[in-house]
Amino acid sequence: MKVKVSRKAHFNAAHRLYRPEWSYEKNDSVFGLCNNPNFHGHNYELIVSVTGEIDEETGFVIDMKDLKELIREKIENQLDHKNLNVEVEWFKTVNPTAENIVVYIWNQLRPFIKASNELEVVLYETPRNFVTYSG
Numbered sequence: 001m002k003v004k005v006s007r008k009a010h011f012n013a014a015h016r017l018y019r020p021e022w023s024y025e026k027n028d029s030v031f032g033l034c035n036n037p038n039f040h041g042h043n044y045e046l047i048v049s050v051t052g053e054i055d056e057e058t059g060f061v062i063d064m065k066d067l068k069e070l071i072r073e074k075i076e077n078q079l080d081h082k083n084l085n086v087e088v089e090w091f092k093t094v095n096p097t098a099e100n101i102v103v104y105i106w107n108q109l110r111p112f113i114k115a116s117n118e119l120e121v122v123l124y125e126t127p128r129n130f131v132t133y134s135g
Ligand SMILES: Nc1nc2c(c(=O)[nH]1)N=C([C@H](O)[C@H](O)COP(=O)(O)OP(=O)(O)OP(=O)(O)O)CN2
Pocket: 017, 034, 096, 097, 098, 099, 125, 126, 127, 128, 129
């Protein structure tokens, strides 16, 4: 019997969507306002879900306290109040779209989740725009 356990979290971050090898005009036509050279910010919301068997002794799939600390250490401390393009190594060469950010978050967390458990991350870039990745 598998159960999905979820934890919500959030971080604020600035970014710019562009490809450095493209002209400003081409970036503007593809990324529009998101290509602002002075960056812009979002209040990102995420839902991290771990699915697995309930441990007979604890009754937990995963201890929510451990999940909270893991998200704080690996995601919030790395991304909150950061300029993603400038301050996060991976996004110096990878465009920080919602798709690429959700994959980054999943990759940061996956090594710390029990191998037999499934991991899913939902990332809201705006209240109406969100992406989902589960590996
Ligand atoms: N596939 C993607 N498309 C877009 C991404 C993305 O990450 N992946 N990102 C952006 C912008 O960064 C931003 O998220 C979009 O802003 P906006 O269109 O203003 O979104 P809103 O929800 O605020 O728009 P409303 O018109 O208020 O609904 C663009 N595309």
